Amino acid sequence: MxxxxxxxxxxxxxxxxxxxxxxxxxxxxxxxxxxxxxxxxxxxxxxxxxxxxxxxxxxxxxxxxxxxxxxxxxxxxxxxxxxxxxxxxxxxxxxxxxxxxxxxxxxxxxxxxxxxxxxxxxxxxxxxxxxxxxxxxxxxKGVNQGATLAGAWRIRERERNGEMSAMKRGPRKTIKILSATRFQWTAFNNETKQFMGTGGGTYSAKDGIYTETIEFFSRDSSRVGMSLSFDFERKGNDWHHKGKSSKGKPIYEIWGLED
Incomplete structure (x- = not known):
C-alpha cells in the first residue's frame, strides 16, 4: 500500500x-x-x-x-x-x-x-x-431503501445508426453510481489515468420514467439545473435507458449492474 x-x-x-x-x-x-x-x-x-x-x-x-x-x-x-x-x-x-x-x-x-x-x-x-x-x-440509505436502480452500473451497449452496439470491456469505462436519490456518472481510463468527464445530481425513478436533475457537469456548466426524463426498464441486472441527451440527441443505452 x-x-x-x-x-x-x-x-x-x-x-x-x-x-x-x-x-x-x-x-x-x-x-x-x-x-x-x-x-x-x-x-x-x-x-x-x-x-x-x-x-x-x-x-x-x-x-x-x-x-x-x-x-x-x-x-x-x-x-x-x-x-x-x-x-x-x-x-x-x-x-x-x-x-x-x-x-x-x-x-x-x-x-x-x-x-x-x-x-x-x-x-x-x-x-x-x-x-x-x-x-x-x-x-x-441507497440499496437499504430498496431503490430500484441503486448500485454501480457500467454502460455495455449503445444504439448507433438504429442498431445496438456492444461496448468492449477494458480500462476505458463509464460508470454510473446511484443511491436512493442521487446519481453520478464518470467516464475515465484507469490504465492511462485519463479523466473524460462527469455529471450528477438528484434523480427519481417511478412508473417507467427516470428523471435526472443536474447539479454539476464538468464539461458544460450551462447544463446545471436542467431536468431530463427518460424511459427506463430494469431487466434483471440490465438497465434499459432511452430518451434524449442534454444536447437533445436521441439515446438508447443498456447499462449492466457492476455491484
Whole structure:
C-alpha cells in the first residue's frame, strides 16, 4: 500500500465505505446490505493539506463496491473536482483504490486506508496516515431503501445508426453510481489515468420514467439545473435507458449492474 499524501483530495477519498462482501456472477449479484451504503454530505473536516473545498458542496455516493465523491459550488454552477474508484473493508478499516481523480491523476492506482465510526446519521472517517478527520451526514440509505436502480452500473451497449452496439470491456469505462436519490456518472481510463468527464445530481425513478436533475457537469456548466426524463426498464441486472441527451440527441443505452 502506498503512503497517503497530505493533500486534501487524497484524504477525502475516505468517503466510500464499506461492505462485508459481495459476489458477482453472470446471472446474479448478491448484495450484503450494509448501513453505510447510500449518499453522504460533508459537514466538517480538518486536514494539514490545502483547503480545496471552501464554500463547496461535497457529496459522496457508495454502492456495494464502488464510490465517487464530488465537490461543486451550486450558486456559481462551478465544478470543483471529483475522484472515485473501488473499495473494501477489513475489520474497521476502509481501503479505497483510486480509479480516477481530477485533483491528482498520479493517485490513480493508489490505495488509501481510513478508520470509521458511525453514530446515528453521522459518519466520521479518520485517515490512518495523517491527522485528517472528515464528518459526513447521511442523505439517503441507497440499496437499504430498496431503490430500484441503486448500485454501480457500467454502460455495455449503445444504439448507433438504429442498431445496438456492444461496448468492449477494458480500462476505458463509464460508470454510473446511484443511491436512493442521487446519481453520478464518470467516464475515465484507469490504465492511462485519463479523466473524460462527469455529471450528477438528484434523480427519481417511478412508473417507467427516470428523471435526472443536474447539479454539476464538468464539461458544460450551462447544463446545471436542467431536468431530463427518460424511459427506463430494469431487466434483471440490465438497465434499459432511452430518451434524449442534454444536447437533445436521441439515446438508447443498456447499462449492466457492476455491484
Amino acid at each position: 502506498k503512503k497517503l499524501s497530505f493533500k486534501l483530495p487524497a484524504l477525502i477519498t475516505i468517503n466510500l465505505l464499506i461492505i462485508s462482501g459481495f459476489t458477482i456472477s453472470n446471472k446474479n449479484i448478491k448484495i450484503d446490505i450494509h448501513p453505510h451504503f447510500g449518499a453522504w454530505d460533508l459537514v466538517s473536516y480538518s486536514t494539514d493539506g490545502t483547503d480545496a473545498f471552501k464554500d463547496a458542496k461535497v457529496v459522496k455516493i457508495f454502492s456495494n463496491g464502488h464510490f465517487a465523491i464530488t465537490a461543486y459550488r451550486q450558486d456559481s454552477k462551478e465544478f470543483v473536482g471529483t475522484m472515485g474508484g473501488t473499495y473494501l473493508v477489513e475489520g474497521e478499516t476502509v481501503k479505497e483504490t483510486i480509479e480516477f481523480s481530477t485533483w491528482n491523476a498520479e493517485e490513480v492506482g493508489n490505495t488509501y486506508s481510513f478508520s470509521m465510526k458511525m453514530k446515528g446519521k453521522t459518519m466520521t472517517l479518520n485517515s490512518n496516515d495523517s491527522k485528517a478527520v472528515f464528518t459526513w451526514k447521511r442523505i439517503d
